[in-house]
Amino acid sequence: MKKYALKRILLSLFTLLVILLVLFILMQLMPGSPFNDEKLNAEQKANLYAKYGLDQPVIVQFFRYVGHMLTGDFGVSYNISKNTPISQLIQTRLPISIGIGGMAVAIGAIVGLVLGIISAIWHDTFVDTIATIISVIGVSVPSYVFALALSYSFGFRLRWFPMLFTAKQMFSSSVLPSIALSMFTMASIARFTRSEMLEVLGSEYMLLAESKGLSGPALIFRHALRNALIPIITVLAPLIVDLMTGSLVVEKIFAIPGVGSLLVTAIQSNDYNVVIALSFIYSAMYIGIMLIVDILYGIIDPRIRLAKKEGAA
Amino acid sequence: MNAATQASGAPVTETAVFRPDDFKLKNNADEIRVDTNFVSQSFWKEAVIRFRRKKSAVFGLIMILLITLIAIFGPGMNGYTYSGQNLSQKNLAPRVPGIESIGILKGDEKISTTNGTYVVNNYKLKNLSNVYYWFGSDTFGRDIWTRTWSGARVSLIIAVAAAFIDMVIGMSYGLISGYFGGRVDNVMQRILEIANGIPQLVVVTLLLLVLQPGMLTIIFALMLTQWIGMSRIARAEMLKLKEQEFVLASRTLGAGDFFIIFREVLPNIIGPVITQVMFSIPTAIFTEAFLSFVGLGIPVPQCSLGSLISEGFNSFTPHPYQIVPPIIVMSLLMLSFNLVADGLREALDPKLKEM
Numbered sequence: 001m002k003k004y005a006l007k008r009i010l011l012s013l014f015t016l017l018v019i020l021l022v023l024f025i026l027m028q029l030m031p032g033s034p035f036n037d038e039k040l041n042a043e044q045k046a047n048l049y050a051k052y053g054l055d056q057p058v059i060v061q062f063f064r065y066v067g068h069m070l071t072g073d074f075g076v077s078y079n080i081s082k083n084t085p086i087s088q089l090i091q092t093r094l095p096i097s098i099g100i101g102g103m104a105v106a107i108g109a110i111v112g113l114v115l116g117i118i119s120a121i122w123h124d125t126f127v128d129t130i131a132t133i134i135s136v137i138g139v140s141v142p143s144y145v146f147a148l149a150l151s152y153s154f155g156f157r158l159r160w161f162p163m164l165f166t167a168k169q170m171f172s173s174s175v176l177p178s179i180a181l182s183m184f185t186m187a188s189i190a191r192f193t194r195s196e197m198l199e200v201l202g203s204e205y206m207l208l209a210e211s212k213g214l215s216g217p218a219l220i221f222r223h224a225l226r227n228a229l230i231p232i233i234t235v236l237a238p239l240i241v242d243l244m245t246g247s248l249v250v251e252k253i254f255a256i257p258g259v260g261s262l263l264v265t266a267i268q269s270n271d272y273n274v275v276i277a278l279s280f281i282y283s284a285m286y287i288g289i290m291l292i293v294d295i296l297y298g299i300i301d302p303r304i305r306l307a308k309k310e311g312a313a
Numbered sequence: 314m315n316a317a318t319q320a321s322g323a324p325v326t327e328t329a330v331f332r333p334d335d336f337k338l339k340n341n342a343d344e345i346r347v348d349t350n351f352v353s354q355s356f357w358k359e360a361v362i363r364f365r366r367k368k369s370a371v372f373g374l375i376m377i378l379l380i381t382l383i384a385i386f387g388p389g390m391n392g393y394t395y396s397g398q399n400l401s402q403k404n405l406a407p408r409v410p411g412i413e414s415i416g417i418l419k420g421d422e423k424i425s426t427t428n429g430t431y432v433v434n435n436y437k438l439k440n441l442s443n444v445y446y447w448f449g450s451d452t453f454g455r456d457i458w459t460r461t462w463s464g465a466r467v468s469l470i471i472a473v474a475a476a477f478i479d480m481v482i483g484m485s486y487g488l489i490s491g492y493f494g495g496r497v498d499n500v501m502q503r504i505l506e507i508a509n510g511i512p513q514l515v516v517v518t519l520l521l522l523v524l525q526p527g528m529l530t531i532i533f534a535l536m537l538t539q540w541i542g543m544s545r546i547a548r549a550e551m552l553k554l555k556e557q558e559f560v561l562a563s564r565t566l567g568a569g570d571f572f573i574i575f576r577e578v579l580p581n582i583i584g585p586v587i588t589q590v591m592f593s594i595p596t597a598i599f600t601e602a603f604l605s606f607v608g609l610g611i612p613v614p615q616c617s618l619g620s621l622i623s624e625g626f627n628s629f630t631p632h633p634y635q636i637v638p639p640i641i642v643m644s645l646l647m648l649s650f651n652l653v654a655d656g657l658r659e660a661l662d663p664k665l666k667e668m
Contacts, residue, residue: 011503015510026519136369136655140648142599144606145640148626152633245514249606253626264607267518275522279515286512 005295012291017066019283023276024065028058074277080265086277090259094281097251097258101243103178108185108239115186116193121220123198131190138187143246147180147253165256177254181246185239192235196228233297240289244282360584363660370656373649380646384469387462394459448638451624460616461638467528467617468598468646474532475539475597476590483540484586487547488574492555498548505541513538517604526609531601539597543589550582584661591654595647602643618643 040048056064068074074086081089112135119131154176155163162173200206201224209223247260255261259278266274364370388394448457490501517534524530554560555578563577579586598618604610605619606626613620618639625636 011506012510015507018507019511019515022519026522029523136651137648140595140651141644142602142647144603144622145644148622148629148636148640152629244512245603248514249603252607263518267521268608272522275518279518282512283510283515286515287510290510 004298008291008294012287015287016284019280020066020069021062023069023280024062027065027272027276069277069280074280075273077266077274078271080262080269080271080274086274089262089274090277090281093257093259093262096256097247097260100174100177100181100251100256100258101247103174104181104243105185105239106182107178108182109189111182112186112189113193115190117197117220117225119190120194120197120201123194128194131194135187135190135194138183139191141183142249143180143184143242144249144253146183147177147250150176150180151253163254165254167257173254177250177256180250180253181243184242184246188235188239189232192232193228196231197224200224200228230297230300233293233300236289236293240286244286360660364656367656367659369652370660373652373656376645376649377653380465380642380649381469384462384465388459388466391456391458393456449632449634451628451635457621457635457638460621461618461642464616464618464621464639465642465646467611467615468601468643470528471531471535471597471601472594472650475535475593478532478536478539479543479590479593480586482536483543484547484579486540487544487549488551488578490544491548491551492570492574492578494555505544508537509541513600517600517609521604521609526604526612528611531604531610534604535597535600539593542593543586546585546589547582550585551578554578554581588654588658588661591650591657594650594654598643598647598650618646 072087074090076083077086077089115131115135119128122128151163154160161176162169165173165177206219206223209219214223244260247258248264249260250256251258251260252264259281262274263278263282265271266278448461451457451460486501486505490498490505513534516538520530520534520537524533551574560573560577563573568577601610601617602619602622605617606623608623610619611617616624621639622636622643625639629636
């Protein structure tokens with residue numbers, strides 16, 4: 001297990017380094033430099049280059065760049081808000097995005113589990129059909145369609161929740177975006193729970209538990225659900241990807257001042273520094289979560305641990 | 314005969330001579346019984362039967378065919394073009410000849426103001442008695458029907474491209490990695506893991522910094538990100554099959570590596586491959602729509618379903634009908650591909666059905 005974890009960590013770090021290299025090359029390729037001023041003579045330029053370390057070999061510049069990125073020094077924004085440090089821009093926005101993402105995961109996981117369990121217990125019945133239809137729609141319809149539908153019906157028509165995000169009503173204005181974002185999570189967890197539960201319910205140890213006289217909730221929650229839950233961790237990674245892309249659009253629709261909408265604005269206004277900083281943050285978060293999921297899975301399920309060991313040997 | 318006796322060590326004294334009546338047909342047609350209850354069927358025939366039994370998959374297939382047909386012929390069905398603007402006829406609600414007389418889709422639209430809600434008919438107000446916009450017109454006076462179906466064309470082209478990428482890049486990568494194994498597999502899998510570690514969102518965003526937004530960029534972005542899932546499945550299937558006897562037989566007969574990979578193994582894993590292709594199509598359609606919604610997709614005046622939704626979003630509280638057609642078409646398209654993929658998975662994998 002330790003060897004496996006170490007291998008995963010090294011690979012993650014290497015991936016991060018590859019991403020940083022790509023970002024660095026992109027930065028070098030970008031047209032124009034801050035020192036394109038005609039008033040500067042050659043000597044002044046050389047001084048400036050020396051001051052910012054641009055006269056050093058590229059490899060030194062790269063590692064200096066890696067150091068800057070890892071310590072959160074992303075440079076300044078050019079277009080969105082001139083000369084503001086990007087870390088400052090992100091600092092206020094990241095908690096909002098993470099809050100809404102977390103809420104979406106929570107809603108999706110709870111509702112998805114309930115739907116999945118219900119349709120597995122009463123499988124091939126009317127209830128199951130309904131749950132299946134809900135989850136198929138949830139998987140296939142993009143989150144921004146839900147966002148628009150929710151914003152129109154509950155925001156514009158019924159006025160139960162604010163249509164746009166306001167810092168004053170932090171909670172009530174996070175409800176609609178969270179639900180819209182959670183749909184995909186909910187649907188995939190429901191689908192996965194259903195098939196896993198069906199498999200567990202058909203297993204022999206369930207028959208044993210039943211013949212020992214167990215029934216009802218104890219059977220479902222103590223015996224079936226515990227075993228069915230393990231593989232659900234594997235669907236977490238694709239869900240996180242969807243949350244990231246989904247958040248861009250959902251944040252735009254609800255005018256949420258989060259990281260996703262910042263990225264959209266940055267792309268549209270060609271603010272390279274911000275785009276690159278956010279790309280790095282997204283990648284780092286993604287790689288980190290994937291790493292945790294992988295290692296967690298190895299810890300929880302001994303079969304995986306053994307399989308990995310055999311595979312490594 | 315000869316060889317057998319020689320092998321046993323006995324000396325060969327005479328050779329056997331076969332006479333014509335040594336071999337006779339037994340004429341046992343009466344004895345042979347073909348089981349008519351469980352007629353043996355080819356794999357594909359059975360797959361079609363299983364597929365047709367699944368109602369939702371058939372529905373999905375019909376919807377895909379229908380949308381494809383309208384996407385091909387729809388834009389030419391009325392006099393409008395996808396980019397033709399007519400500012401005097403902007404923001405008109407849907408109005409369809411024929412069914413307008415029974416009271417729906419006659420061009421009425423509800424307007425909510427501070428004085429309350431009332432119904433107006435802009436066609437009557439502007440004296441456009443002979444003008445029909447089947448899905449309404451947008452803020453520039455363009456026909457939404459034509460634009461929706463031109464947009465659906467873009468989505469379908471992306472779908473075909475995604476399927477092609479999956480088949481060519483992903484499948485080949487997985488098959489080759491799995492077949493050769495050892496060091497080749499190790500290197501290829503490490504590359505895959507690194508590629509998989511970079512979020513698709515980031516790849517696409519960075520590509521757009523370098524390239525011009527447009528169809529080719531989107532397809533290129535898909536090419537860089539879409540192949541991973543497929544290559545994993547192809548590799549797993551290859552690992553299952555490559556030790557089997559028919560591969561050994563083929564190799565003994567002198568088949569080369571690539572003959573074995575693509576002519577011997579590939580036909581045997583076509584089920585999971587097709588299923589995976591179908592599942593990757595909705596993702597591709599979504600990626601395009603998402604990029605267009607963010608403003609990085611197909612450049613104006615061309616349109617895609619995503620860019621139409623993005624445009625409709627800007628005026629969706631006063632004129633909700635503008636955003637409805639592209640949303641419904643795209644949702645239906647993605648739903649249908651998912652349903653068909655589900656059906657195919659069950660149809661092509663009999664083991665799954667038994668579970």
